[in-house]
Amino acid sequence: MSDSSTTQNAHPASLDAARLDGTDLALLAELERNGRLTNAALAERAGIAESTCTQRLRSLRERGVIRAFRADIDPAALGLSLQALITVRLGTHGREQVHGFERGVRTLPNVLTAFHVAGADDYLLHVAVPTAAALRELVLDHLTTQPHVRHVETQLVFEVIPGPGLVAAGQPA
Amino acid sequence: MSDSSTTQNAHPASLDAARLDGTDLALLAELERNGRLTNAALAERAGIAESTCTQRLRSLRERGVIRAFRADIDPAALGLSLQALITVRLGTHGREQVHGFERGVRTLPNVLTAFHVAGADDYLLHVAVPTAAALRELVLDHLTTQPHVRHVETQLVFEVIPGPGLVAAGQPA
DNA sequence: AATGAAAGGTAGGAGAT
DNA sequence: ATCTCCTACCTTTCATT
Numbered sequence: 001m002s003d004s005s006t007t008q009n010a011h012p013a014s015l016d017a018a019r020l021d022g023t024d025l026a027l028l029a030e031l032e033r034n035g036r037l038t039n040a041a042l043a044e045r046a047g048i049a050e051s052t053c054t055q056r057l058r059s060l061r062e063r064g065v066i067r068a069f070r071a072d073i074d075p076a077a078l079g080l081s082l083q084a085l086i087t088v089r090l091g092t093h094g095r096e097q098v099h100g101f102e103r104g105v106r107t108l109p110n111v112l113t114a115f116h117v118a119g120a121d122d123y124l125l126h127v128a129v130p131t132a133a134a135l136r137e138l139v140l141d142h143l144t145t146q147p148h149v150r151h152v153e154t155q156l157v158f159e160v161i162p163g164p165g166l167v168a169a170g171q172p173a
Numbered sequence: 174m175s176d177s178s179t180t181q182n183a184h185p186a187s188l189d190a191a192r193l194d195g196t197d198l199a200l201l202a203e204l205e206r207n208g209r210l211t212n213a214a215l216a217e218r219a220g221i222a223e224s225t226c227t228q229r230l231r232s233l234r235e236r237g238v239i240r241a242f243r244a245d246i247d248p249a250a251l252g253l254s255l256q257a258l259i260t261v262r263l264g265t266h267g268r269e270q271v272h273g274f275e276r277g278v279r280t281l282p283n284v285l286t287a288f289h290v291a292g293a294d295d296y297l298l299h300v301a302v303p304t305a306a307a308l309r310e311l312v313l314d315h316l317t318t319q320p321h322v323r324h325v326e327t328q329l330v331f332e333v334i335p336g337p338g339l340v341a342a343g344q345p346a
Numbered sequence: 347a348a349t350g351a352a353a354g355g356t357a358g359g360a361g362a363t
Numbered sequence: 364a365t366c367t368c369c370t371a372c373c374t375t376t377c378a379t380t
Contacts, residue, residue: 018250028251031244035208040356049366054358065250070243071204077191077238078201078343085290085297102334111336115299117258118329124258124297126288128342156291161275163284169301170251213373222349227375 018063020170023048027056028065029167035069080110080128083157084135088123088143091150098122104146110138126157191236193343196221200229201238202340208242253283253301256330257308261296261316264323271295277319283311299330 020028026046030037037045043053060066075083090097098116105114105125115124129135135154143152193201199219203210210218216226233239248256263270271289278287278298288297302308308327316325 020250028244028246032246033241033243035242035244038356039358050356051358051367052365055364063250064247066244067247068206068245069208070206070245071201071208071239072241072243073201073205073339074237074240075339077193077236078339080339080342085288102332105334105336107337109337109342112339113336114334115258115330116332116334118331121328126336128339155294157288158291159275159289161278161287161289163278163286163299164280164282166246166248166251166253166285166301169253169282211373212375223373224350224375224377225348228347 018065020065024056024060024065025167025170027053027060028170029165031066031069032165032167075112075128079130082131082135083112083126083128083160085155085157086125086127086139086143087121087151087153087155088125088149089120089151090122090148092148093122097148101146101148104142108138108142110134191238193238197229197233197238198340198343200226200233201343202338204239204242205338205340248285248301252303255304255308256285256299256301256333258328258330259298259300259312259316260294260324260326260328261298261322262293262324263295263321265321266295270321274319274321277315281311281315283307 023046027042030042030045039053039057040050042057043050046053048056057066075081088101090101101123102114102116105111105123110127110129112126112128114126116122117124127135127138129138139152139154143149196219200215203215203218212226212230213223215230216223219226221229230239248254261274263274274296275287275289278284278296283300283302285299285301287299289295290297300308300311302311312325312327316322
């Protein structure tokens with residue numbers, strides 16, 4: 001196993017629709033379901049030799065098609081049993097403000113993902129917290145205090161429903 | 174490698190804050206960054222024997238702390254270079270409507286994740302599509318046509334910003 | 347719960363097609 | 364680009380502490 005930490009971000013600048021053949025798609029589909037499949041098992045399922053599989057995998061990582069392999073961890077098991085979506089509007093929208101806010105978000109604990117969106121709102125933050133009190137603190141101490149934040153709105157998340165997977169949606173039917 | 178596909182969902186009903194010691198957290202933190210770390214490397218980083226690491230890992234999966242291992246795939250590489258957040262409001266909110274809608278969402282291609290939220294809106298769908306035309310089709314053919322959908326609003330996603338990771342936020346500082 | 351040893355499985359490269 | 368074969372490494376069970 002090459003074990004290059006997360007996958008060196010040596011992407012060639014984000015390729016659009018890398019040329020992926022059926023074998024690549026099969027590998028991706030398997031690895032999206034089970035990222036810890038052994039190379040041997042993967043090769044067998046795709047009907048190719050193990051060494052070929054190794055090379056294909058390396059190529060997919062180097063091209064940035066596979067960005068990383070991640071353990072999918074239950075937030076509740078870490079004591080983060082409350083999730084919320086927080087809508088954020090900035091007062092000014094220059095490059096500096098945007099970059100500043102994003103830099104902050106990347107290190108804000110409790111933020112799972114942030115979306116920069118078009119429209120009246122600027123950001124949507126998906127967060128996980130232990131308690132309602134922690135959520136309030138997050139909003140009051142780390143968001144409304146940020147220099148260019150003009151408006152914040154919080155929605156409780158009842159449930160997160162996974163979609164059918166990326167590869168299922170790939171390439172036109 | 175035990176290779177039980179995704180991780181059999183034999184969770185004990187969703188444990189809240191499973192008892193996780195420092196070693197467990199170290200393992201989770203590593204695996205969140207690199208889910209394909211070998212057991213040997215993981216053991217070394219955590220300062221435990223390889224056989225111990227195997228057991229810890231098995232336990233974490235069996236308890237549902239680790240739900241799965243997934244390849245993180247670049248949507249653009251699959252030709253899905255446009256992302257959006259779609260807000261959905263239902264007309265009626267009985268159990269049947271909610272379950273029906275969720276069942277539909279789970280099989281809707283292009284849906285990466287759906288959030289069931291509290292408030293004026295009922296759902297937020299994170300989708301990835303190849304083109305603006307495909308987005309329009311998704312909304313018109315698969316959402317507004319659903320029986321209990323009353324209102325749909327679409328926001329373009331400029332950028333998805335990853336948070337610092339779940340484990341970073343775990344347990345109070 | 348954690349460990350070391352040992353058997354069996356796996357990874358990735360060299361060289362040929 | 365793919366394959367077969369080979370060696371070094373990895374995984375895991377089990378007896379032991």
